[in-house]
């Protein structure tokens with residue numbers, strides 16, 4: 011067992027995959043120069059081991075980073091493109107949505123696009139409106155794309171490895187505020203985490219909370235508090251946004267009869283809606299209470315702490331909503 | 342012997358000092374944990390903002406980038422309000438909504454720092470179209486980093502500005518680095534002047550550590566742009582003394598580089614030598630520095646004492662139709 015941060019675990023996974031498969035390479039801004047730089051240690055040392063053909067420091071050219079990854083994937087390699095955060099990834103949506111996601115289908119299956127694009131999401135203190143966005147739901151909307159959102163170091167490692175081995179284009183969304191989170195990693199184990207498989211973090215019988223990325227941690231805190239108030243909560247970390255693990259959520263809600271979906275991003279148009287609608291549609295007659303959702307109000311992220319706080323879904327809010335669901339129940 | 346230029350150079354000296362003192366204090370307040378988010382300092386680059394903006398009018402438009410404190414101060418933004426913005430307090434330039442990376446003061450034509458590089462270049466083109474449409478007497482200046490010229494939208498903006506002969510001055514503030522990357526390692530060709538020239542945009546190099554040179558060259562190019570001769574590009578070479586962000590361990594460069602710059606190229610010392618060589622006393626220069634230190638001291642103290650913005654403000658200025666509602 012090794013103790014590792016989320017950023018270290020993901021870097022470790024990239025190195026493992028690069029050792030395993032010579033076709034795997036990475037491209038992005040500052041990849042070979044950011045030795046030890048605080049926010050960028052996801053690549054520390056990789057240039058030394060793999061050289062500049064496989065760790066490619068790019069100009070500030072987001073469209074071409076993404077476009078080049080698509081071209082390189084079509085041409086027989088397995089690129090990992092790093093756009094740093096989705097806010098910069100917005101400069102390269104076209105290449106991802108119009109090209110990466112469509113090429114296999116449009117061309118009648120003649121080509122595959124086995125690329126991974128890293129675009130971190132999430133609130134980080136004081137990063138304001140253009141460095142905090144979470145658009146996992148946008149990509150879930152695009153046929154052809156896989157979307158993963160790991161919440162722990164082990165899942166970061168296991169899901170990156172699975173994403174690199176996946177023949178579909180995968181949008182790999184780390185959470186900026188989790189990069190420093192520590193966890194145990196069994197380096198003797200391959201540690202692969204299957205795409206599309208949720209993880210039950212805590213078993214319960216009264217209420218199911220479904221969350222992903224940073225909100226799984228906040229939901230676990232809320233579940234502790236709910237337990238003190240005699241509500242037994244099951245917490246499911248979705249881990250993959252698309253394809254999401256319907257079976258796991260259905261099985262849990264069939265047992266508890268109550269579902270609360272918690273997301274960090276703006277609720278309107280968010281992925282929580284998809285889960286809520288699907289479960290409501292399939293389990294309507296078995297539910298003890300209407301399906302509930304929590305997410306951010308439809309406002310940009312403000313800079314000052316008092317403004318930023320309005321965007322955060324805190325554990326207290328989840329507890330309140332969980333209690334409301336239990337009290338509002340028909341049985 | 343008094344030089345007729347002394348008043349003008351003293352004003353440049355004062356502005357550079359204001360920027361330097363502001364930026365160095367940013368580092369101090371960052372270390373203390375008083376700045377909530379991150380901040381990019383422009384220490385060492387003061388001559389570029391100061392020299393260029395010295396040729397602008399308050400009514401001219403300025404689009405900045407992520408390293409925008411100097412641009413804002415030179416354009417006349419209020420340092421008291423800027424400190425409140427950095428600390429995320431009520432009364433900040435943006436009411437605490439933006440922070441360092443989104444400092445803006447539309448009342449002085451400072452149309453915003455920016456978290457996304459190169460977007461200022463394309464917006465400058467649009468602002469110039471608007472000026473033409475409205476028949477106004479203004480020009481637009483966009484400050485762009487050396488690393489940013491490799492983004493496609495920058496080339497698109499150059500081409501477009503030339504096609505329509507728009508009143509835009511592109512200023513490339515070349516501080517050698519882009520984050521942790523030496524820009525020259527990821528840039529093909531003969532540099533940004535050659536690129537602009539290829540688009541037919543007249544472009545010129547200037548020593549961005551010599552505020553008098555920047556101001557003089559800016560006088561010419563700004564006059565050309567104002568006279569509707571079309572876009573111009575100014576490539577000012579300088580150096581980033583501090584980290585990319587205020588908290589940056591800087592493993593990617595040799596400290597000797599910084600020392601060398603401070604000894605041989607640092608712009609404020611250079612300007613001060615000009616002043617003292619041309620009849621200004623050392624104590625007159627010191628007085629300016631002291632006045633500015635006192636101003637920044639007061640601005641920081643006042644900002645630290647200011648309250649947080651009301652949480653309800655988070656829900657204002659989002660949109661008119663479908664405006665969000667505060668539930669408390």
Ligand SMILES: Cc1ncc(C[n+]2csc(CCOP(=O)(O)OP(=O)(O)O)c2C)c(N)n1
Pocket residue numbers: 039070072098101407408456457458485486487488489490516518519520524581585
């Ligand atoms: C579109 C986009 N890509 C990447 C970034 C991240 N980023 C912020 S500043 C910067 C480097 C910019 O370098 P340069 O243009 O030379 O300006 P400097 O920081 O040196 O002032 C990068 C890559 C960004 N803000 N926007």
Ligand SMILES: [Mg+2]
Pocket residue numbers: 486487488514515516517518519520
């Ligand atoms: Mg630069």
